[in-house]
Amino acid sequence: MAASPIFRRLALIGVGLIGSSIARVVRREGIAAEIVGADISASARSDLAELGICERVVADPAQAVQDADLVMICTPLGTYAEVGQAIAPHLAPGAILSDVGSVKQAVMRDLAPVVPDHVHFIPGHPIAGTEHSGPKAGFAELFEGRWCILTPPPGTDEAAVERLAELWRRAGSTVELMEPGHHDQVLAITSHLPHLIAYTIVGTAFGLEESTRREVIKFSASGFRDFTRIAASDPIMWRDIFLNNREAVLEMLSRFTEDLTALQRAIRWGEGEKLEDLFTRTRAIRRSIIEAKQA
Numbered sequence: 001m002a003a004s005p006i007f008r009r010l011a012l013i014g015v016g017l018i019g020s021s022i023a024r025v026v027r028r029e030g031i032a033a034e035i036v037g038a039d040i041s042a043s044a045r046s047d048l049a050e051l052g053i054c055e056r057v058v059a060d061p062a063q064a065v066q067d068a069d070l071v072m073i074c075t076p077l078g079t080y081a082e083v084g085q086a087i088a089p090h091l092a093p094g095a096i097l098s099d100v101g102s103v104k105q106a107v108m109r110d111l112a113p114v115v116p117d118h119v120h121f122i123p124g125h126p127i128a129g130t131e132h133s134g135p136k137a138g139f140a141e142l143f144e145g146r147w148c149i150l151t152p153p154p155g156t157d158e159a160a161v162e163r164l165a166e167l168w169r170r171a172g173s174t175v176e177l178m179e180p181g182h183h184d185q186v187l188a189i190t191s192h193l194p195h196l197i198a199y200t201i202v203g204t205a206f207g208l209e210e211s212t213r214r215e216v217i218k219f220s221a222s223g224f225r226d227f228t229r230i231a232a233s234d235p236i237m238w239r240d241i242f243l244n245n246r247e248a249v250l251e252m253l254s255r256f257t258e259d260l261t262a263l264q265r266a267i268r269w270g271e272g273e274k275l276e277d278l279f280t281r282t283r284a285i286r287r288s289i290i291e292a293k294q295a
Helices: 017-029 043-052 061-065 077-090 104-114 158-170 180-206 210-218 222-231 235-244 246-268 272-291
Strands: 007-013 031-037 055-060 070-073 096-099 124-126 147-150 174-177
Touching: 007 017, 007 061, 017 031, 017 158, 031 061, 031 070, 031 174, 031 246, 055 061, 055 272, 061 077, 070 077, 070 174, 070 222, 096 124, 096 158, 096 272, 104 180, 147 158, 158 174, 180 210, 180 235, 180 246, 246 272
Parallel strands: 007 031, 007 070, 031 055, 070 096, 147 174
Antiparallel strands: 124 147
8 A cells, every 4th residue: 555645746846867856756655746847948748748757847946836845956956046036936835945966065165045034944965866867867766765965954854854755665675864064074085076076087088198098998997997087977067066165175185185196106106015004094994885786
């Protein structure tokens, strides 16, 4: 027997990989009675209509949020201020406003000032994704076995937080509450810095002379292939992540640079024990990730 809906109407603002995956799992699990998708891209709206995962598809986010009891912003971080201004006057009393952005302090900065008092503002971040983008890239299983972090401001209605958390649990995620600044520091090292490194390594390979570049592509080992997969992620999304979490990313990048310099010195001077010690410690971290079922 299917569980009863948690929400009457879900409005998704931006329906790419994450937004369309939310629509699919919400429809599959009966989490909302109605889904309204809004996207400024005519191509995206056409894909949504073809997929049939939303009851209605519109271009105007203000139109989408009317009478919705849950509004989820799934657009790039750089659009949040504009989206917030557009939808704020149309949010229904008692509605929950959330998002899926990777930088929570920026969300607080851009959205909190415009959220009406009669709306429950609960920023969120499902830690899931692929290198693909667009409505057709989504799939209902994207959030299974993953974490979803919620960063509600102090004093947020606990019942509203629980309703949103239940959506993510039904989607297959484990929910954790976190302070926005702490979230941004944690994600800077676990997600943002690895992407920055991947973009740099692939960019370095692209900068090689043409004959060498062809061989790099031809003989790519699994390590380089993994970097190219990460570096194929949505460029607009990652541009906005780095610009909006610059302090935490720069701090982690500085630490990484220091560690890289030490590693460079160990290689130069043939300090095998230091290299083996580092590789042993990092191997243990990988095993811990596997044990935590996050591999």
